[in-house]
Amino acid sequence: MPHVRLQPASPNVNGRAATRVRLHAPGSPWNDPLDIRTSQEPSRQIWTNLDKSAHKSAQSLAQNSTFCPPRLNFLRVRRWQSRSRFPILPGSDKDSAMLIGYFTERPYQDPQTGFFGATGLDLTDLDASNSAYDPRVGSELYHRYLDEKIYAEEMGFDALMLNEHHSTPFCMGSVMNVEAAILARITKKAKIVLLGNILPIWEDPLWLAETLAQIDMISEGRLVTGWVRGGGRESVSHNAQAPFNWERFQEAHDFVVKAWSTPGPFRWEGEHYNFRYVNPWSRPIQDPHPQIWIPGIMSRNTVKWTAEHRYPYVMLATDLEPTKQSFAYYDEVAQENGYEAGSQHHGYLFKVHVDETEELAEEAGRRYLQGPSNPFLEGNQGVVKANLQNLPGLTSRTNVLPTIQNFAAAASRGRTAAAEAALAAREQQQPEASDIFGSYEDQKQRMTIITGTPKTVIPKIRHVLEYLRPGQIFFWDGDGAMTHQDSMRSLRLFGEEVIPATREIAKELDLKSAFEVDTKTGEDLTVAAD
Template identity: 30%
Template sequence: MRAALFSPSPYVAPTGRRGWPVPVDDYSDEAARDSMELSLEQFQLADECGFDWVTLAEHHFAPFSLTPNPMVMAGAVAQRVKRAKVALLGMNIPTINPVRTAEEFAMVDTLTNGRVIAGMLRGTSNEYVTYNTNPSESRERFAEALKLIVKCWTEPQPFGWLGRYFEFRSVSIWPRPVQKPHPPVYMSGSSPESAEWAGRNRIKLGFAVTTLPLARASSQIYRAAANDAGWDPCPDDVIYRVGIQVAETDAEAMENASRFGTRRQPAPAVGEGGQSPQARDVGYATSNMRVDDAVAQAGYYGRDRENQRARVRMGGDLRDRIENAQILCGSPDSILHQAQRLRDELGAGILDLVFAGDRDHSLRSIELFGTKVLPRLHEI
């Protein structure tokens, strides 16, 4: 198995603001710089400790993520991270210019000499409010945008594009991706429809803010669709993003989980429930459900809305959350046991880890994981 470190660059200063979008009248330039620098420091340490990937994401208008354009952050990451792959998990491609996205991925792939991973997402429901995009079109927009991005990467001659949602008279991107035919592409497997589409179209899959039973169901759909399409996903084709508390003993890790909670975990997006403890911690609240409901009425969720919303109800007993793989928590031996279960039950080969806690605690945890867990994880 491989390990990735994820940070959405959450705002480090406390804010009492609730709802979405979050007002900025108590915003601090210094706190924002400190937030981004801490993420860069975490990424650099992870690279030095042997992590295989570092990962970024796109979100808007809230302090839990200061990377509305993760491509910009990836340029800074490329100057600090010299070995690990740089994964953008991901870009909300139905709401942005797909040609520009293809160009930026190619730039980062060039800057990193072929180490970029391309995560393509439909985006969460608030992203459709952010950029005034019709959520009922999200799946069709996603499919067209992805097809166009791949053509931008692979077509050697200038071409035009006249689609249902995107139109370009002439396209010929420079620079080109270093990786051939193009960087690895992942998408979210959070819904049955997405998992089935990914399997049918030979796309790699990622899970985030979910539970083991729900991920298991989507994984089965994904693999069945892949087999029908004539291919068999391998462990490197499946990512599982999850928060982690690792310590020398189980008792210490449990204590740290109670103390630090999920403060530096990414909050689940409002389109996926938005009512978990970590969402409340970083400025999401009940008003987001109005956004969620409006977008759902436009057809964003598909056929399994309640399961998708249920997957982010992260409260309850810590031991239950460990059992449901909503958090990895324990000693190095316990973390390895929990990782093995994800490999066995989901076929997941990449853990995308979020280290909760303040600066000193998160950096100590990254180093402990790198020295006492990662060498053995690589053997699974």
């Protein structure tokens, strides 16, 4: 019979207590435990490398322990030593197709703030005081969002996407790399996709290179790095030099890549960064470094630079037609640089929620637009300060993608004139629908929000894949005022029906991810994996 230790945890803000049962087989050392975690969150029940007597012992102790919650909803068992030495990569199985990821903005959900819910007040960039923030609520939300990502992996998602914003309640990912480090340890095979670290605000990119290398090692080679330039919000709140945003982005990128791929020590004498001694002892497990993906919405400069480097470019929740035109621009730059871009170079993030009935899907879908104001969430953008988002050195005023034609995209960047022009053009084309522009109903019609049962959602996903042909997609769910229950129902249905169907569609359309076709050489990586 195995030995057992109970390790109680303090109650969290909702009064729940979590218990960790430390269970050991006879003769095994105490430093090689089988962890059984209990809580009241719903999840699948997973058993790994335990015999039936161990199952019964663990269940009995967990259920009878005074430290356990009154109602045991799940018992998750993990044997960390059973992890594969090398992770199963998306694309390494010939039966897989494309890369399917999960994303949520991780909003701060607190009804006490006054800016949350259907009647919440609009927020203005950098106007909300952090006096409205309750760290106890924040603690609970961090645990919730991490639990949902664990469940997303269990449901078959290939990747877990994180992003970063600062000084705002619409995204709790201000220290995204901490979340990534946690996921590196508590997940098994899903890619950890960072879209992305805001390079221009980093004064010490060597520290960033070491941080990400350590995450890659802990994850056993599952990190995907991504870089962004950030907006006025980040430049102001971190005292960054906005006029040099683009220059700092490029130099920080070059420095980090060299720190990862060139043996040290060496010196770096640049325009914005200077290091007398570069010799990071932490280096990525992926050789020469993790894949680099670039997300964006509007900047042609960024798309051009991305295509020149043969990195995948991920469009973030943009309308379908401007997205297709933006991918066409990427492909044009690729041809100018001597290669043909394919699906492996294109990625797309879009809002999708799946539920058990159309009625539940409708209720949950409307909650997309009821969280804290988010400039990037159409229908709940709040008040965007044009002067803040148009600081000198940020996105060019003229060299922009076709997404500028969309009201929400233009508004998110503080392009007031462009936003008004986009709205006027739509009103001229669809005068009968002008009263619902930007609403939940309008976004459903344009398929910038997709909600419903698997039966109604899957054909719409097919349309997106046929129209855009991306090799990597991310379903954006669980946002706004959506509840944990909304997210868990949707994740379960993704795993049971939507992901398998999406893979079949991707196979039919021959959509390959950057883990199936090398973006630099065009090499078939599934053959290399064999």
